[in-house]
Amino acid sequence: DAALAHLQRAGLSLVARNYRVARGPRARGGEVDLILRERDGTLVFVEVRSRADARHGGAAASVSASKRASLVFAAQHYLARLRGLPPCRFDVVAIDGARIEWLQAAFDAS
Numbered sequence: 001d002a003a004l005a006h007l008q009r010a011g012l013s014l015v016a017r018n019y020r021v022a023r024g025p026r027a028r029g030g031e032v033d034l035i036l037r038e039r040d041g042t043l044v045f046v047e048v049r050s051r052a053d054a055r056h057g058g059a060a061a062s063v064s065a066s067k068r069a070s071l072v073f074a075a076q077h078y079l080a081r082l083r084g085l086p087p088c089r090f091d092v093v094a095i096d097g098a099r100i101e102w103l104q105a106a107f108d109a110s
Contacts, residue, residue: 003048003093004034006100012036012044021077030074034093042087045075047106050095059094060103072109 004014015035022029034046047067049059071090079085092106 002095002100003046006093006102007034007036007044007046010102011039015043016078019074019078021074023073028070030070030072030077032071032074032078035078040087042089043079044089044091045071045078046091046093047071048093048095052097058096060092060101060106063092063106068107075109 004017008014013036015037016032017034019032019035020029021031032045033048034044036044036046038044047063049062051059051062068090075088075090079088089105090107090109092103094101094103
């Protein structure tokens with residue numbers, strides 16, 4: 001909720017929350033915590049990570065390669081439902097204690 005409020009204060013609008021997709025009956029797919037739209041139409045897929053403090057690299061460092069891959073998978077599934085392909089990016093909102101850090105374009109789909 002804190003991450004969403006932070007992004008909405010920055011002018012983004014909520015499109016979907018906790019968008020989930022499965023790969024199959026026994027295979028995990030992916031989930032996007034928040035999908036928002038910028039004023040310019042850019043679709044923003046957001047991973048929200050929270051830690052009690054910044055030890056061990058903090059919340060941002062916890063977004064592993066496998067987590068990024070599952071986010072990309074879910075985002076591709078979401079985009080396949082749309083008529084046209086809008087500009088997109090992947091952001092991370094890292095919450096360490098009370099500190100919120102918004103990392104825009106934190107990674108790409110490759």
